[in-house]
Amino acid sequence: MTSTTMIILGASGDLTKRLLLPGIGSLIAGGDESDLRLVDGLKVVGSGRSDRADEWRETISGAFEQVGATGDAVDAILSSTRYVQADPTSEEDWGSLLGEVEGDLVVYFALPPAIVSKVAAVLADLDLPEHTVLAVEKPFGDDADSAVALNEALRKVVPEERIHRVDHFLGQRAALAMLATRFNNRLLESSWNADQIERVEIVYDEKLGLEGRAGYYDTAGALRDMLQSHLLQVLAVTTCEAPSDLDPEHLRNSLAAVLSVTHVWTGGKVFPNTDAPSRRGRYTAGEVDGKRLPDYVAEEGVDPANETETLAEIALEVDNARWGGVPFVLRSGKAIGDPANEIRVTYRPVRFRPEGQTGDGHAEVLRFGFKPPRIEFQFTSGGGEMPFQLEPVEVSGRLPKSAVTEYGEVIRGVLGDDPTLSIRGDVAVQCWNIVQPVLDAWKAGEVPLEDYAAGSSGPASWS
Ligand code: NDP
Numbered sequence: 030m031t032s033t034t035m036i037i038l039g040a041s042g043d044l045t046k047r048l049l050l051p052g053i054g055s056l057i058a059g060g061d062e063s064d065l066r067l068v069d070g071l072k073v074v075g076s077g078r079s080d081r082a083d084e085w086r087e088t089i090s091g092a093f094e095q096v097g098a099t100g101d102a103v104d105a106i107l108s109s110t111r112y113v114q115a116d117p118t119s120e121e122d123w124g125s126l127l128g129e130v131e132g133d134l135v136v137y138f139a140l141p142p143a144i145v146s147k148v149a150a151v152l153a154d155l156d157l158p159e160h161t162v163l164a165v166e167k168p169f170g171d172d173a174d175s176a177v178a179l180n181e182a183l184r185k186v187v188p189e190e191r192i193h194r195v196d197h198f199l200g201q202r203a204a205l206a207m208l209a210t211r212f213n214n215r216l217l218e219s220s221w222n223a224d225q226i227e228r229v230e231i232v233y234d235e236k237l238g239l240e241g242r243a244g245y246y247d248t249a250g251a252l253r254d255m256l257q258s259h260l261l262q263v264l265a266v267t268t269c270e271a272p273s274d275l276d277p278e279h280l281r282n283s284l285a286a287v288l289s290v291t292h293v294w295t296g297g298k299v300f301p302n303t304d305a306p307s308r309r310g311r312y313t314a315g316e317v318d319g320k321r322l323p324d325y326v327a328e329e330g331v332d333p334a335n336e337t338e339t340l341a342e343i344a345l346e347v348d349n350a351r352w353g354g355v356p357f358v359l360r361s362g363k364a365i366g367d368p369a370n371e372i373r374v375t376y377r378p379v380r381f382r383p384e385g386q387t388g389d390g391h392a393e394v395l396r397f398g399f400k401p402p403r404i405e406f407q408f409t410s411g412g413g414e415m416p417f418q419l420e421p422v423e424v425s426g427r428l429p430k431s432a433v434t435e436y437g438e439v440i441r442g443v444l445g446d447d448p449t450l451s452i453r454g455d456v457a458v459q460c461w462n463i464v465q466p467v468l469d470a471w472k473a474g475e476v477p478l479e480d481y482a483a484g485s486s487g488p489a490s491w492s
Pocket of ligand 1: 038043044045076077078079116117138167245
């Protein structure tokens with residue numbers, strides 16, 4: 030018996046094929062009993078304006094194969110699934126879509142962001158099943174006002190607790206490990222504050238260039254695409270107070286509280302080449318891993334007048350008793366030669382060091398790596414060949430690999446009606462408020478857009 034129907038809008042697109050369907054498959058391949066119960070009786074209805082009916086089943090089975098999903102649960106999904114050619118902004122087309130619904134309904138918006146509010150307006154006038162859940166992808170609006178309007182449009186369809194604003198970074202091992210490690214280790218828990226920590230960097234660079242995504246990326250850029258959404262969520266799990274328990278309401282209150290006191294850094298110079306609390310760059314032609322990338326502005330679909338940054342860095346302050354005075358630097362860039370992706374926590378130097386020791390003391394640095402998921406700790410030790418010579422030592426460990434993908438975590442939350450790892454409406458708006466001064470300064474031309482060669486680590490003046 031079907032218990033839930035998931036309608037995927039935009040099922041002909043990249044997200045569905047590359048991430049969503051494998052995410053469902055990973056719950057089958059690597060999930061536990063409760064995950065299998067979630068997909069038991071799941072009917073997946075793909076939909077798009079283009080006709081993909083002939084290839085739909087193959088798309089699903091290919092995605093499931095990719096993550097090693099097999100067995101009865103796979104067979105059941107493949108036999109019940111449908112593809113409905115429909116325009117999600119047409120009320121008439123929703124007639125045939127809703128005709129496929131059995132049991133509860135999940136509507137997953139795998140659509141370009143600009144379409145979401147139009148679809149929500151159509152859904153608000155339809156007679157949807159009593160238990161309907163909406164899953165909406167980032168970016169959530171393109172500024173605070175549009176995020177407020179989108180919240181209102183979605184809340185006319187279903188109540189806030191049934192809106193999942195997806196941010197798959199909250200399902201990343203490193204983000205989940207950050208929460209677990211911070212709150213469950215005395216050494217970290219007691220040193221997790223401005224007295225001990227000098228600086229925190231949250232970096233997510235990648236080798237990839239535009240990869241044909243100009244339609245979306247050229248009006249978004251690195252700040253909107255990565256920092257405003259994903260990296261602010263990572264900042265929140267890095268800095269929030271411990272909730273009394275992991276009840277979704279309590280954890281989300283904790284994340285919301287810390288983001289409500291986060292703002293652009295005002296405490297003086299953070300970046301060596303500028304007094305501004307932000308920097309931006311755009312790649313020019315170069316080579317990454319033997320692959321030649323053209324100038325960003327020569328990529329198909331790019332309008333140079335948009336002045337889109339492909340590398341963004343901003344400094345923020347978390348203005349509370351625990352963190353006041355510590356710069357949090359968020360950075361993400363495309364076409365970076367040796368990309369870092371980690372949360373990097375640098376401790377302050379010790380207050381006193383006995384005379385007679387030689388060599389340099391090294392800052393203690395704790396790293397939570399995104400890919401591969403790992404924890405590394407660099408500290409100062411000694412006692413090698415020269416007994417009083419200080420030496421850096423590093424210990425590191427891979428985080429246990431989960432068979433459930435990041436999007437598996439997302440789907441788990443959506444099907445299980447558990448909003449813990451989704452973004453609350455007020456938080457989505459606050460994340461825009463945090464970055465707005467930077468967007469304004471960039472628009473006003475107050476921060477130069479600097480070139481860097483694809484394959485380098487960023488503009489020459491930054492290092
Ligand atoms: P695509 O650009 O591939 O679009 C998805 C589908 O939307 C298209 O196949 C198209 O299907 C449909 N669509 C396009 N324009 C319209 C329109 N005007 N009206 C109705 N339908 C339209 O998007 P992605 O799959 O890449 O991304 C979907 C969402 O997920 C976006 O919000 C994106 O930001 C987010 N996201 C994507 C990631 C990715 O890696 N791709 C990662 C994280 C988030 P058809 O023409 O058949 O109607």
